[in-house]
Amino acid sequence: MLQVISLLVENKPGALMRITGVLSARGYNIESLTVARTLDPTLSRMTIVVDVDPALRRQVIKQMNRLVNVLQASDLTEERAVAREMVLLRVRAPLESRTAILKEAEIFSARVVDSSVEGFVLEASGDPEKLDEFIDVMRAYGEIEVTRSGIVAVSLESRRLRLSPPVPTRAEREDAGSRLMDVPSS
Amino acid sequence: MPNLMSGARMLVECLVREGVECIFGYPGGVTLPVYDVFYDHPIRHVLVRHEENAAFAASGYARATGRVGVCCATSGPGSTNLVTGLVDALMDSVPLVALTGQVSTKAIGSDAFQEADTFGITRSCTKHNYLVKNLKDLPAIVHEAFYIASTGRPGPVLIDLPKDILQGQGHYAPVSSIHLPGYKVVTEGHTGQIRRAAQMIWEAERPLVYAGGGIVSSGAHEELRELVELLDAPAVLTLMGLGCLPGDHPNFLSMPGMHGSYAANMSMTHADLLIALGVRFDDRVTGRLSAFAPHAKVIHVDIDPVEIGKNRAADLPIVGDAKRVLRKLLRILHETVAERERKAAARQAWWRQIRAWQKEHPLLPAFSDREIKPQHLMVEIDRLTRGEAIITADVGQHQMWAAQFIRFKRPRHWLCSGGLGAMGFGLPAAMGAQFACPDKLVVAIVGDGGFQMSIPELATIVANRLPVKVVICNNGYLGMVRQWQNLFFNNRLCAVAMEGFPDVEKLGAAYGIPARIVQRPSELATALETALAEPGPYILDVRVSPEENVYPMVPAGAALNEMVLGPPQPVPVPK
Incomplete structure (x- = not known):
């Protein structure tokens, strides 16, 4: 059965290769793939149509979401879109x-x-x-x-985009830690 | 400008900010600018004899400490030689940062001398990888790489560094924060799910704790022990999890799976609840998946959501860091501890059953007066190291015997290539572990096959005065392959006899390492004692019975309760 996957990805070299790599690693053949920038030029929207074993559809989405360059991967196959x-x-x-x-x-x-x-x-x-x-x-x-052109799709359901906030580097964390330790205990 | 510097120096500044003390590497044309910085820098660069071993040594360093291991190689052959080590780290979730040189950005794609598409080749071998195209991006990339390698499910990250980036001059300003909006790490388990887990645990009559490498990564071994003791539950540890419970803990049923103990595999098959913690239901553990733990509900805790439901559907999935999830779970279990009595009778019966299995087919070593049994060797190593030494292994029979008979007391003391099963891992990993833990006894147990893949590193051991003890479990064969040919291919032995093995005493002499061959069972204990007591390195070539097979064995495609318990006749186990 054909699966329609919509992805929001960072517009970075190698991002496309990582995403298609999830599919090619399992030997899946891509039916169509479209990609273009979004309103935010640092991001791209991608629609992939691929024949995936139904039992593995969730697995594929999770594997794509695991990629560092993927902000969101969602399965539009059975949702309003x-x-x-x-x-x-x-x-x-x-x-x-x-x-x-x-x-x-x-x-x-x-x-x-x-x-x-x-x-x-x-x-x-x-x-x-x-x-x-x-x-x-x-x-x-x-x-x-x-x-x-291949399929472009948009979901009709609103989905909250959860992004990870910035984190301090290790050196920064340790500096903060040592500053805390400098505070004399009363 | 005080902060105007080369890309190579910027790289090293960032490494220092990440707390890197030691890098395993091999220089080459395009990484020369980095080595020029190393020339008078306190970061210690360890020159290995092959890049693959740089990755394995960094892996040993990381596995022994939990810190990020760093390796470095030049472009082309240097980076392709790293690949096996990267995949090994990916499969076993080891935090690694690999630095590779690349030809200048202008030459990329032109088949330049020593060019390889490292970024493309290592895409599927790493958790994430980078090709640095602009010098200004370099500091952020280095910190991102360490962050990605060491957080969530740890793994290898590679940074490909073109020569013009390393040579280019730029203003360096330290990066204070890492911005990776798409890198999602869930560490806190869902409290509602954890509550439900507690309920399932109290309702279970035949629970079994099944824990693995995730406990090591998250440092949750104390919480694991508390859980096992609070529930008085039986527990099995995977190959990657050995040491998370002391090997002599009364609730520990040894390793499950292909060469697991009878009690562990029967418990898996008959449990009504699996408390799966930081494990991935690997095929070497489950045997035929459709027949695996057929009566069990599964609580699956893992930091990587991809692992949940991948091989076995979870009745109760919990995505999170094992330590944090276990702490929450323990709090709830303590609050509701009165519930423990509800199924007390059933659980006593469960223990009686397990003790009966243990008595029926205990995991016992073989001994002989005529020849050294490999199991005998492992028992002696266990006796002499008392679970205190860091033990590394290659892959194959010796690895399984070591896992069966050495009782590890603590995590990060048993380092082997579990997922990838890479031969030649043991010796370089032991070097890395010894650098990380200079005061520890580090023993590399290797086969005669794997040892021959690592011989060049004896020079690294000598050059760095590493007191690594190499114990060769020498049966003259690629033992595990021979075992499969013996059992499944009518003993038509092909390409498994390791003829031409060198005289190790002479080899040791050539390198200046004391070495000895031991053949008689009566001499084994003294020979091992001498080897382990040596202040410097030592090679002990132990000639073990050539045709010994590892048992129990679950043949490929069989269910766990269809173990073959030993020679000569395969004995099917009644259900």
Whole structure:
């Protein structure tokens, strides 16, 4: 069963490798992965779709949460969440089928982002299954080339982000300790 | 500017602020700037003879003290040689900081001389790792590394240091705080859960305390002992937990698992409550997981939430530091101690059953007049060290016999590569432990296989005048592999005979270390006494019976109560 994981991670080199490492260490194949900065440019939001043995889903989330660069990993598979995907599709369209293609695109709320004598580039977004249908339909009109973005998802449940506060370094702690010991006991 | 300094000096300043006294390492091209700082610095650098042993020595230092062990290697081959030691520390939760040189930032990725992708290679070998790209980040990274290595579930952290970072000049300002918003450590156990645990404990008729390395890491051995005595509960300790209860404690049933005692494994199988403390239900402990402790509810205390429910579902999970959780639990148990009487009759029956198992198949050493039995060797070491020495081991039969027959009094006295099972660990780990505890008797019990992986370190022992005692449990075979070929591959022995083993007396002479070969059982005690009494290092090559197998044994894939108790006929144990 496909698991949808949403992660908030520090935007640091190696962070992606650590996260995918949790999956590759168990031999899981990633279906899709998207990552981009959040409003805070030091953080990234990542959505991973991966086929995980249901019994191990919690384990995978815990392993990701254990990573130093991961602020929060959550399983969106069975919670209220919105998942969307975008597809860019190039279709070769001879003159006689251009109108039909545009009509079909309209049904799927796809936009034309490039038009030439050879054909169109269409952009569609939405529910991934709906996009599968869109691609199937377009295949009927001739040779197509497809690039999918992979799923991006957002939870509909508010979740408190728990961050660890700064801690003093060892030298600082010891200095504080020795200052305390300097206080004469009355 | 008074605080303008090189990255290498900055690094060493930070190490000093972390209280580092001793680094095990091996220099090379790109780490030269660091060694230039070491030249006139009070931090002691110990030159080992192979980087893997730098990591093992740092591990021995850390395991013996609980402090962070530090090792250092150059780029490329230096860092790849550290890898085994890093994984060993990761598997056994040992706090380690590894410093590796790297080619200059501009050359990274260009297949430069002695370049390896250390950051990539060690990602899965460490708790966390760093590649320093900017000199200004260096101080914070060093302090973060020590913090991550030593807190929560301890583990190894690696810092990869490009040469231009080490050579670059920058203004150094001491870092006063560590900011790791995503590094979550839960130390306080949930009070409600701990209350429920107390209730489950009083309701249990056949409780069993199952404790391991987490007790060592958290320093909770006194609390553990108090718990065991308050409940008068039987207890087993994993290989990593040996010493957390004194080896001769009446409630201690020895080690469970593949080479555990009959009483320990039968108790696991029949318990109705496992109080699992700082353990990870490793396959070498559980045997066939589906048949493991089939009647038991499980209270699982661990600081790493990933361990909870990983192998065995916990009926009552408690995430937290073992010492803090046990303190809270003990307080509640003391408050409710009147409840102890509720199941008193059932618990007496449980003890009668356990004592019967102990009598039925006690863990007894083998002796012979003709040849030295390896168990006999361990019994002699036990008699002479009285649980006071730090004992390190390699991996294999000798390790299991040592675990079975040496009764450790305290934690941090039994150091071995438990999770990774790395041969060649014992001797360098003993060096590290001896540096950490110069006044202690440190004995490396090694096999003839593992010893041959560590021979170069004899030079480190000599150069540093370390009084490490090396006892070779020499059966002429890779004994554990031979045992498996013997039991499971129709005794078709292949690639296990260690022919060509050197004459240790001559080898010792070459290094200037007194050494002796002992073959007769009647000479063993005196030979060991002489070895252990030697003020400096000593090598004792003990020729033990070549074909002895370790029993009891739970074959791979079998349940704990399907132990093979001994030769010649496998005896299935009735349920």
